[in-house]
Amino acid sequence: STFAKLLLEKGLSETIEYDSAGTEDWNVGNPPDPRMVAAGHARGIDISGNARQIQLSDFENFDLILAMDNENLSELEAMIEESEEESEAEIMLFSEYCPEGSPSDIPDPYWGEEDGFSFVLDLIEAGCRGIVEEINS
Numbered sequence: 552s553t554f555a556k557l558l559l560e561k562g563l564s565e566t567i568e569y570d571s572a573g574t575e576d577w578n579v580g581n582p583p584d585p586r587m588v589a590a591g592h593a594r595g596i597d598i599s600g601n602a603r604q605i606q607l608s609d610f611e612n613f614d615l616i617l618a619m620d621n622e623n624l625s626e627l628e629a630m631i632e633e634s635e636e637e638s639e640a641e642i643m644l645f646s647e648y649c650p651e652g653s654p655s656d657i658p659d660p661y662w663g664e665e666d667g668f669s670f671v672l673d674l675i676e677a678g679c680r681g682i683v684e685e686i687n688s
Contacts, residue, residue, distance in 0.1 A: 553596055553676045557683045567686065570613075572605040574626040579604050584661060590668035594676075605630070610638040617645040620656035648681030649674055 558564040573579075582588075583598050591598035609616065610631060616638075618624035624644055631638045646655045657674050660667030 552598065554679045554682070557679055561683055561687050563683070563686060571600070572603050572609065574605060574623050576604045578602040586665060586668050587660070590672055594672060596672070607634055607636060610636065610640050613640050616640045616642045618642065619645050645678050646674070648678040648685070650677055653677065
């Protein structure tokens with residue numbers, strides 16, 4: 552992934568643990584969308600794995616949980632509120648790490664045109680660079 556590559560370049564791959572999860576269970580166990588895999592492959596990025604749903608334990612096991620859009624952010628906050636647990640993790644929007652002027656909601660390219668996957672990868676790559684810069688500062 553882009554994030555893995557950046558962590559390796561900065562010598563952080565042994566100290567930073569990361570994962571990806573959805574707020575809903577629709578795609579649990581499914582591989583990534585083939586269009587996203589192809590868009591990543593065109594950039595030399597391996598997009599693989601199987602979808603999983605976020606668990607309450609993630610709020611204890613991770614320091615930072617990033618939502619791709621405001622709806623996901625609200626769902627994450629509601630999970631914590633309903634569980635009546637304290638979140639150890641900071642919960643925020645992924646776009647906080649993207650360059651100024653980026654959309655606050657990272658769009659879901661599934662329903663759009665083919666070029667939507669490339670646009671989303673641009674945003675993800677920029678956000679990942681922002682995350683690594685903050686970690687490394």
